[in-house]
Structure formats: C-alpha cells, structure tokens
Amino acid sequence: MFAAFKPRRGILKGLLAVSATALVIACEPIATGGGPSINTAKPVPVALLVPKSSQSSGDAVLSQSLENAARLAMSDLDGIKIDLRVYDTAGDASVAQAAALKAVGEGAKIVLGPVRSGPSNAVGVALASKGVNVLSFSNNASIAGGNVFVLGPTFNNTAKRLSRFAARNGKSNILTVHAQNVAGEAGKNAIAQALASTSSRSAGAVGYEFSQKGVINAVDDVRNAVRSSGADAIFLTSDTSGALPLFTQLLPEAGVKPESTQYIGLTRWDIPAQTLALPGVQGGWFAMPDPALTGQFRNRYASAYGTNPHPIGGLAYDGIAAIGALVSQGKANALTTTALTQGAGFNGVNGIFRLRVDGTNERGLAVATIRDKQVVIIDPAPRSFGGAGS
Known part of the structure; x- marks a missing residue:
C-alpha cells in the first residue's frame, strides 16, 4: 500500500456550565414525537455503550476516554442530574444489541454510542420499537435515520x-x-x-x-x-x-x-x-473544529485525568451536554426526536452542532x-x- 504515515488512532466550565445552557434555546415549545417520556425532577438514566473488552487495539483506551469525557460533561451541568450507566459492547454488533436492550430494560431513556457503524445500526434496529433514540459516535451517514443519530463529523x-x-x-x-x-x-x-x-x-x-x-x-x-x-x-x-x-x-x-x-x-x-x-x-x-475550544477541552481533560483525551472522546461530552441542556427545560418530552433536532443547536467541546431530522449532524467548522x-x-x-x- 502506501509508504506514508501510520494513522493516529479536550468549555468548559465557562462555556457549558451555564445552567446547562449548552443548548441555544429556541423560543417555541417543543412538540412531542419520537422518544420516551422522562421525569426531569429525577436523575435521567442514560446508557453509554463502549467497546471495553474489544480485541481491537486501542478500544480499551477509547472506551475509558469516552466515559471520562461523559463524566466531565456531567460535572458541568448546573443542577441537572444524569444517571450514567456504562455497558460493554465488546465491539460486536450482537453484543451491543443485547447490551442496549438490557440498558433500556433497566430504565435507560437514551443511548450514547456505540462507536462504530455496525454495532450502532444493530442497536438502532433493536430499540426502534422501544421508542428510544441512539446518539452514535460513528460518522457513517449511511446508518443515520429513524432513531439513530450520528455525532461524528461527516x-x-x-x-x-x-x-x-x-x-x-x-x-x-x-x-x-x-x-x-x-x-x-x-x-x-x-x-x-x-x-x-x-x-x-x-x-x-x-x-x-x-x-x-x-x-x-x-x-x-x-x-x-x-x-x-x-x-x-x-x-x-x-x-x-x-x-x-x-x-x-x-x-x-x-x-x-x-x-x-x-x-x-x-x-x-x-x-x-x-x-x-x-x-x-x-x-x-x-x-x-474550533481549535480554541478543542484546546480548552484537551487541557481540562488532561488536568482531570492525567492524560489527553482520545481524538473522538469529545463526542461523549457533546452527547451529555445536549442531553443535559434539553433536560434543563423541565419537559417530559426532552429526549424525543423533535427535541433533539431543534434548529438552534447545541454548544460542545468541538463548537456548535445540531442534529438533523435525517439522523446526520451539522457542525460549525473552521477553515x-x-x-x-x-x-x-x-x-x-x-x-x-x-x-x-x-
């Protein structure tokens, strides 16, 4: 193949801790549609699906980085409580599907992950009839749609x-x-x-x-x-x-x-x-992405955990930030498709982003x-x- 480089394979308190205003709030009320009802007065159960026991090189480190970033985001939510529950997918579609069903059976109202397109698609299929949305870390637009949203850059x-x-x-x-x-x-x-x-x-x-x-x-x-x-x-x-x-x-x-x-x-x-x-x-x-924001995240993550975040670790932060911002509005339908795809968007560690009705995303990028x-x-x-x- 190519005689080239080997591939390499994160505001924060001030940006996102504004009473969970990672959401740029729209004035109109959010209509019900495409998701479960939640009780915003209690911690909201969120499932994080990561490939902890995958045999692929680097997946254990990636999994820990995603969990760390999610918990860092939780610490920035002003008064909003997230009950984060971590499930291992082993990087396998069938294992991921079983883990997602278990998570929803145990009360999860939304799923963050999995990382890759195959397991993410399998999870989406399994949860479609459950009315639970999936915020995948994949950037593969071909799996997006229905109850599956991709957070990765497309x-x-x-x-x-x-x-x-x-x-x-x-x-x-x-x-x-x-x-x-x-x-x-x-x-x-x-x-x-x-x-x-x-x-x-x-x-x-x-x-x-x-x-x-x-x-x-x-x-x-x-x-x-x-x-x-x-x-x-x-x-x-x-x-x-x-x-x-x-x-x-x-x-x-x-x-x-x-x-x-x-x-x-x-x-x-x-x-x-x-x-x-x-x-x-x-x-x-x-x-x-905005280098000033990604630099802030990287420095803060390193200060908290003693190492740099994985390159896609910030996606878990973004997911929690969006969930927390929506929950902060106190609406039972905060995690529906209609709410997730409101046009004003969210602020994340990589800059502004919004989820589209086709399951893809739009991110504000620098040139x-x-x-x-x-x-x-x-x-x-x-x-x-x-x-x-x-």
Missing part, C-alpha cells in the same frame, strides 16, 4: 463547509480526486452534493486504485483533467495515512502547482503533526491552511447557526 458537513468557502473565494471550477473504495466514493458523492449547492461547478472527478501504484498512475490523469477542464481547485478525499502525501508530492512535479491550482482536503491535514512539514500541503485548505509548517485559521468556526435546521 463528509457531507465538511464538504459543504469547504465548498462554500471555496465559492466565496473565487474557486469556480473544482475537480474531485478520489480513491475507488467505499470511503473515496462516499467522499466524491459528498463533494458533488456540496458543490451543487454553491456557485462553483464540478470539473469532474478522477478516481484511482487505492494503492501506491494506483496513485502514481492517476497523476497524469489528474493533470490532464485540470488542463482540459480549466479547474482552479482540486478537492482531495485522501488522508495522510493514505494517498495525500504522495499526491501532494507528485502533482506539483507534474505541473499541477498549488500556487495556481488550490488544493482542498476533505480530511484533517494536521493529523499526524508530521503532515505539516510536507511541501505539497503548504497553502492547502481543510476544515477542523484552516498550512503556512510555514503551521496551522493557520483563515475562516473561523461560526458560534451560532443562522436559521432553522433541516
């Missing part, structure tokens, strides 16, 4: 943020370069959908076999597509553990220089940190570039949503 959200930024900054003709695998095709589709909602147009797409040879063979195709279409930007779906280092080395050598053709990345270009030293990524655009091997924010993350969600 390709669609990132593609929309970057496409709109590119259009506002004069990039009118954008070529997509993607791997011919599941992730690459999903990224290509997200970019195409995002571009369709802007003034920019798609200059087409170039696919490549997901291998070192495949990337090398695709370089001439990308160069020719740029020249024939007049593309002024290239949207790359690859990440630093895959094709990104090779493309950003070979494309400039082939004449597709970042000085004249803007490079845009669908993934984080600052992880791992070594990526920042690559000559080809200098000046590229990518999206990331960053790399200058002299340093991350520079060129368009800050929004601090509130304009208009209602959808």
Whole structure:
C-alpha cells in the first residue's frame, strides 16, 4: 500500500456550565414525537455503550476516554442530574444489541454510542420499537435515520463547509480526486452534493486504485483533467495515512502547482503533526473544529485525568451536554426526536452542532491552511447557526 504515515488512532466550565445552557434555546415549545417520556425532577438514566473488552487495539483506551469525557460533561451541568450507566459492547454488533436492550430494560431513556457503524445500526434496529433514540459516535451517514443519530463529523458537513468557502473565494471550477473504495466514493458523492449547492461547478472527478501504484498512475490523469477542464481547485478525499502525501508530492512535479491550482482536503491535514512539514500541503485548505475550544477541552481533560483525551472522546461530552441542556427545560418530552433536532443547536467541546431530522449532524467548522509548517485559521468556526435546521 502506501509508504506514508501510520494513522493516529479536550468549555468548559465557562462555556457549558451555564445552567446547562449548552443548548441555544429556541423560543417555541417543543412538540412531542419520537422518544420516551422522562421525569426531569429525577436523575435521567442514560446508557453509554463502549467497546471495553474489544480485541481491537486501542478500544480499551477509547472506551475509558469516552466515559471520562461523559463524566466531565456531567460535572458541568448546573443542577441537572444524569444517571450514567456504562455497558460493554465488546465491539460486536450482537453484543451491543443485547447490551442496549438490557440498558433500556433497566430504565435507560437514551443511548450514547456505540462507536462504530455496525454495532450502532444493530442497536438502532433493536430499540426502534422501544421508542428510544441512539446518539452514535460513528460518522457513517449511511446508518443515520429513524432513531439513530450520528455525532461524528461527516463528509457531507465538511464538504459543504469547504465548498462554500471555496465559492466565496473565487474557486469556480473544482475537480474531485478520489480513491475507488467505499470511503473515496462516499467522499466524491459528498463533494458533488456540496458543490451543487454553491456557485462553483464540478470539473469532474478522477478516481484511482487505492494503492501506491494506483496513485502514481492517476497523476497524469489528474493533470490532464485540470488542463482540459480549466479547474482552479482540486478537492482531495485522501488522508495522510493514505494517498495525500504522495499526491501532494507528485502533482506539483507534474505541473499541477498549488500556487495556481488550490488544493482542498476533505480530511484533517494536521493529523499526524508530521503532515505539516510536507511541501505539497503548504497553502492547502481543510476544515477542523474550533481549535480554541478543542484546546480548552484537551487541557481540562488532561488536568482531570492525567492524560489527553482520545481524538473522538469529545463526542461523549457533546452527547451529555445536549442531553443535559434539553433536560434543563423541565419537559417530559426532552429526549424525543423533535427535541433533539431543534434548529438552534447545541454548544460542545468541538463548537456548535445540531442534529438533523435525517439522523446526520451539522457542525460549525473552521477553515484552516498550512503556512510555514503551521496551522493557520483563515475562516473561523461560526458560534451560532443562522436559521432553522433541516
């Protein structure tokens, strides 16, 4: 495969402890729909499903980080009581399904987790008839819908943020370069959908076999597509553990220089940190959560637990923050689908976010570039949503 980096695989009191006002409150009352009734005068039972005993490397650490982040969020809720109950999924869909049914049988009113799409989908199916919503830590939009919401950052959200930024900054003709695998095709589709909602147009797409040879063979195709279409930007779906280092080395050598053709990345270009030293990524655009907020969370978590949070640990904090904010309104229908998807959204450790009726999410992201091997924010993350969600 690729001779590249190995993949690396968190306001707080002042931001979220405002009487659980992590919720940006809408004025209109919340209608009942799609969820259980709760007693807000008592601690609300919440199930956290994590892969504690999974045999996958790092899952034990990930599980502890998610639980720690959830408890940190609970400590920031002013007077709102959450009864957090942790269940082990072992990273297995059938075990996760059984754990979720047990949790609901024991009184859980909402489920946080599981981590991955397979177990999350299984849990959603099992709990659909129970009227219990699932806030999965997955970023796989294909499992979203019904009673399953994904909290992880999605390709669609990132593609929309970057496409709109590119259009506002004069990039009118954008070529997509993607791997011919599941992730690459999903990224290509997200970019195409995002571009369709802007003034920019798609200059087409170039696919490549997901291998070192495949990337090398695709370089001439990308160069020719740029020249024939007049593309002024290239949207790359690859990440630093895959094709990104090779493309950003070979494309400039082939004449597709970042000085004249803007490079845009669908993934984080600052992880791992070594990526920042690559000559080809200098000046590229990518999206990331508000670094000031994520830095606050990371420092506070480290102070509380003596170690840094897992990269997705903050999602558990976000989930508890949203639940606590809704419960703070004192409504029996606080955890229904209607309540969860109110348009004003929530504040989390990664910035503002809101859950959409289709089960996906919208997150406020910053646009960053790399200058002299340093991350520079060129368009800050929004601090509130304009208009209602959808």
